[in-house]
Amino acid sequence: MKKEIQHALEYIGDTTNVDVLKQVGGGDINQAYYVRTKEQGYFVKGNQKVSSHFFRVEAKGLSLIRKSNTVRVPEVFYYDEPEENGTGVLVLEWLEGTKQKDTLQQLGTQLAAMHNQDGKAHGFEEDTFIGSLPQPNGWYESWVDYYHDSRLVSQFNLAAERDLLPSNRKQRLKKVMERLPDWLEHQPKPSLLHGDLWGGNWMAGPNGEPVLIDPSIFYGDHAFEIAFTELFGGYSIEFYEAYKEQLPLPEHYEDIKELYQLYYLLAHLNLFGEMYGGSVDRILKRYVG
Template identity: 55%
Template sequence: MKQEIERVLRKMNDLSTIEEIRQVVGGDINEAFYVRTKEEQYFIKGNSGVPSHFFKAESSGLQLIRDSHTISVPRVYYYDEPQQGEIGMLAMEWIDGQEKTHTQEKLGRNLALMHQQISDRYGFSDPTFVGELDQPNDWRDSWLDYYQDFRLNHQFNIALEKGRLPEKRKIRLEKLILNLEQWIPSSPAPSLLHGDLWGGNFIAGLEGEPFLVDPSIVYGDSAFELAFTELFGGFQSSFYEAYEEISPLPKTYEEMKPLYQLFYLLVHLNIFGESYGPPVDRILKRYVG
């Protein structure tokens, strides 16, 4: 990987001496490194098993959030669009800091401001990724249609192919998708969403400034984003209080929340296997019996 890092540095015209390369935690998918040259510090990650648009999608998502002028993201310096079997690399600004007492409060406030960036339709123009799974996208005039077709039905088809749907689960999931209009709105505000926001996808910079990383951009119901933040332990109460000061959640949020969390549980079921089957089944049983 050192040769690939040296290649990326040349692409960025940083020809100064490399003073340190060390592997860091960068998620389950990529190899990630802290790289320090005489000129700069970088976060560089790479992978030889990803589609050509994998790092482009991440870079484009970060730029879209940056352009909203609401919440901080690392600056992207370079990305590859690798062909099959080639190693692809992404080089970003190194963010170095620690959470402060105000970090999650500011994250909640800034996220609410980001969610006020509105499109005129739902979905997104380009395919993205959720974890290692491809996420196809298109524009729809109805959030309900987008969520049914591009989120739940897409994961349903992956689960079917992977053998993750025993008969009872399959029947219940089909029934829920067909009757989704009972619980999911058709026309909430089409907010700019990070799309994969859990505790591992924000980091703290200097003075505890919150930064978002690893987006899976979509324009949709802001409640979809908030539901996922609660799935794996949630954020601090200060995050939710600050968010709701700017953008109060709808009265139907608690009723919708498990149905939005269902998408992410299906993603985890399809990536990690049957350990995520029981929570999927509990949601299905609650809504369709």
């Protein structure tokens, strides 16, 4: 990736010598690097087989969050749009810091403010990604239609292609998808959502300030995002208290929480295989027996 990184730095006008270039963590599906020039430090992500818009939509998501003036995100310096399955690079501001005792409380307050940024409809203007999986989008007036058509159907089709839907799982999943309106009767506003907010996609920046990274941006029910934060941990009681003080969750949140978590478990099933099958089955049995 050295050649691509050097080209990116030259493009943004940093022609000083690269003093440090080392691979770092934080790249589950990408290669990640800390790059230090005489000018400044950068966080660089690269991938040798990506869709042409893979890093562009991530940069767009970071830009939308930045424009909301709610939660800090790294500044985007550069992204490219390679040919399909080509080598892509994303160059971001390097941020680091240590979590303070009020960092998660700040994150809860700031995330609620971000969720109070309304969109024109549910969805997004172009397709994105959840991990390495393509995430179809579009604009929907109805949240339940968006969740059905864009979220669950796409994961159902992928799982079927990958032979991850044995007969009972497939039939139960079909029933849940058919009956979504029975559980999702509310009409949430289309909130600006990060879209992939597991515990590894936020970090502490300078002075302990919370920073969001790696978005899969779209507009939807804010309870959908909170449900995912509860799936794999990484958030404190103080985070949820601060969040709900600014933006309460719907009264029936506990009834629909696992229905929302189902999408992310299906995505993990498609990414990592049958190790997530039992969790998918448990939720399906809860809703359709």
